[in-house]
Amino acid sequence: MRNKSGVQYAASKYIEFTVNKPMSLLDFIMESMKGISRNKAKDILTGHGITVDRKSVSQYNYELRPGMVVRVSKHKRNNELKNKYVKIVYEDKDLIVIEKSAGILSMPAVTQQFSIKTVLDEYFTRRHFKCTAHVVHRLDRDTSGLMMYAKNIEVQ
Known part of the structure; x- marks a missing residue:
């Protein structure tokens, strides 16, 4: 079903748009979803809530061509990290x-040992990120505090 602006509403899971002119994905989202803030559009992209021609895309500068179909998920993904030992402060x-x-290792001492690294790696897998956690510094098991992990070896 299409409305007057050419927006097609697909089976209540997505809002579907057809690209009419070349532009970046972020600009297209902001133009197509009138009133959405730039930060909200970036959050949708980061959360893998956008598909282009049925392929998940999270790049802000992804170049769209006329005829491509962009789908925006109406539902927030439940990919938040829920763990009593770890709280994400920034990402x-x-x-x-x-x-x-306190009470959890920064890095596993042996393979598959419960640690911050294994919790983060599972979180990245669940969010379909192609990265792993690389510890930048460590804290003792009985010490609490802020820790930084890199998502790739170059940043580490």
Whole structure:
């Protein structure tokens, strides 16, 4: 079903748009979804809530061509980190800063041992990020505080 502005509403899960002119994905989202803030548009992209021709895209500068179909998910993904030992304080494409509780290792001493690194790696996998946590510094098991992890070896 299409409305007067050419927006197609697909089976209540997505809002679907057809690209009419070349432009970046972020600019297209902001133009198509009138009233959405730049930060909200970036959050949708970061949360993998956008598909272009049925492929998930999270790049802000992804170049769109006329005829491409962009779908925006109406539902917020439940990919938040829920862990009693770890709270995310800051995250971007290269880094993640967490608040570590006492009682958990920063890095596993042996393979598959419960640690901040394993919690973050599971979180990245659940969010379909192609990265792993690389510890920038460590805190003792019984110490709480802020910790920084890189999402790639170059940033580490």
